[in-house]
Amino acid sequence: MFAWPFALTRSFHVDPYRPHCLSVIVQTASGAIHGEDSLAQRLLLGPGTAVCLTNQGATSVHRAAPGARATETVTLDVASGASLEYLPEPRILFPDAALSQTMELDCATDAHALIFDAFTMHDPLREGRYFRELESTFRLRKSGGEPLLIERTRICHPDRSLFRGYGAFGSAFMALPLGHDLADLHGALTTALEQMRGLYGAVSASPAQAGLGIRLAALELRCIRQAFEAVRRIYRRTLPSSLTKFRSEDPSTSGWAHVDPT
Amino acid sequence: MLQLGDSAYPAGGFAFSWGLEGLAADGMLADRGELDRIIADQLERRWASMDRILLRQAFRAEDCAAVACVDRLAEAATPSAEMREGSRRAGRALLGVWVKLDGPLSVAYRGLVSSDGRLGHLAVVQAVVGRDAGLSQDAAELVSGWTLVTGLVSAAVRLGIIGHIEAQRSQEIARALLAELLAEAPPADALPASFTPFIDIAVSRGPLRHVRMFTT
Numbered sequence: 001m002f003a004w005p006f007a008l009t010r011s012f013h014v015d016p017y018r019p020h021c022l023s024v025i026v027q028t029a030s031g032a033i034h035g036e037d038s039l040a041q042r043l044l045l046g047p048g049t050a051v052c053l054t055n056q057g058a059t060s061v062h063r064a065a066p067g068a069r070a071t072e073t074v075t076l077d078v079a080s081g082a083s084l085e086y087l088p089e090p091r092i093l094f095p096d097a098a099l100s101q102t103m104e105l106d107c108a109t110d111a112h113a114l115i116f117d118a119f120t121m122h123d124p125l126r127e128g129r130y131f132r133e134l135e136s137t138f139r140l141r142k143s144g145g146e147p148l149l150i151e152r153t154r155i156c157h158p159d160r161s162l163f164r165g166y167g168a169f170g171s172a173f174m175a176l177p178l179g180h181d182l183a184d185l186h187g188a189l190t191t192a193l194e195q196m197r198g199l200y201g202a203v204s205a206s207p208a209q210a211g212l213g214i215r216l217a218a219l220e221l222r223c224i225r226q227a228f229e230a231v232r233r234i235y236r237r238t239l240p241s242s243l244t245k246f247r248s249e250d251p252s253t254s255g256w257a258h259v260d261p262t
Numbered sequence: 263m264l265q266l267g268d269s270a271y272p273a274g275g276f277a278f279s280w281g282l283e284g285l286a287a288d289g290m291l292a293d294r295g296e297l298d299r300i301i302a303d304q305l306e307r308r309w310a311s312m313d314r315i316l317l318r319q320a321f322r323a324e325d326c327a328a329v330a331c332v333d334r335l336a337e338a339a340t341p342s343a344e345m346r347e348g349s350r351r352a353g354r355a356l357l358g359v360w361v362k363l364d365g366p367l368s369v370a371y372r373g374l375v376s377s378d379g380r381l382g383h384l385a386v387v388q389a390v391v392g393r394d395a396g397l398s399q400d401a402a403e404l405v406s407g408w409t410l411v412t413g414l415v416s417a418a419v420r421l422g423i424i425g426h427i428e429a430q431r432s433q434e435i436a437r438a439l440l441a442e443l444l445a446e447a448p449p450a451d452a453l454p455a456s457f458t459p460f461i462d463i464a465v466s467r468g469p470l471r472h473v474r475m476f477t478t
């Protein structure tokens with residue numbers, strides 16, 4: 001189910017590492033977020049489902065009138081034994097943009113999830129103007145319990161010195177069931193990130209051993225994308241074969257998902 | 263207030279650089295100008311919007327269970343394991359001193375902290391010992407902000423980034439910013455938030471360094 005400005009069409013074979021799998025691309029008719037937009041998406045993954053969800057491209061966030069701000073809420077429920085890759089393209093924040101985004105992830109204790117979130121700034125007239133406000137909240141629960149992780153960023157009226165010459169910022173989060181060797185994954189991720197130029201980043205264990213968080217600052221957006229690719233490859237190593245070996249022509253083996261952007 | 267804000271207060275504050283050591287090691291902190299900017303970021307983008315909010319919530323908490331609720335929020339709201347560990351170590355050290363000084367709330371709260379590894383975050387404990395010391399909430403916030411400033415400046419001196427006279431200049435600038443921040447009370451329903459990506463990354467990269475002077 002979907003409503004304007006969102007649209008869901010057929011899925012696509014666009015994943016170079018899993019060419020036999022489909023990617024669901026949530027498209028928007030507006031192609032951008034405007035001053036007073038109020039957007040909501042809800043995604044329910046059934047047991048044993050493996051879903052990769054992305055959008056059509058980097059999303060521009062345009063100026064909001066004084067006192068107004070756009071809001072976006074994404075609710076993700078991942079059932080037992082499922083894997084969700086929620087990989088939206090970065091936000092491009094224009095001068096005077098104001099956005100409040102909230103992402104709620106509720107994972108079954110034996111489910112996997114990978115979440116990306118990133119933004120960059122664009123000042124088309126090169127006047128040294130930045131966005132007005134960005135508030136971003138990511139909240140993780142396991143099987144409906146109390147939040148294990150609440151990452152809340154708030155930036156109001158930033159100036160140039162805040163970004164230290166870096167042009168893009170991002171974070172990734174892997175929710176993993178207990179039993180994974182977090183130290184081994186931490187090492188693999190760190191090694192991958194250390195090899196990338198123009199990137200300042202770190203991996204860290206999340207509260208309650210809920211998974212791993214990756215924080216990134218990059219000179220250019222392409223460095224964030226490069227890092228996300230590496231993170232995605234490593235994440236897929238953690239998945240059980242039941243979530244990676246299914247055949248795309250047999251939907252019963254890949255479970256089901258319900259996407260509800262409204 | 264002077265006792266709690268004294269750099270000689272035996273709570274081990276000298277063990278924490280809150281990212282300065284990492285930023286210096288990564289080539290992002292080399293002089294006083296950069297130090298002043300980082301201290302301003304710490305105060306404005308983390309302490310005022312996160313630690314201060316947690317402290318105020320803990321200061322108003324009705325009982326130890328309610329304080330623990332704020333403490334668990336501090337744990338969940340700190341994504342970096344190294345930052346969480348540092349905050350708990352600093353908080354537990356501060357609490358331990360006040361337990362030895364027989365602060366009743368500190369003694370009671372230590373009972374909960376001992377049985378739950380998520381508890382003991384610095385901002386929350388600053389509220390607890392502030393209440394035991396008879397401080398007002400405003401005074402507890404001032405001590406919290408000021409000990410952060412002196413801790414950062416002291417760490418910068420020991421890292422050889424600035425000298426003692428420059429340290430006084432940095433403190434003067436930070437003191438003015440802190441006063442400005444304290445003059446404006448956050449909304450009662452403010453939620454803890456921050457944006458200090460370079461500091462967060464520098465602290466999280468700590469375990470990658472073979473030699474370290476500081477815990478954070």
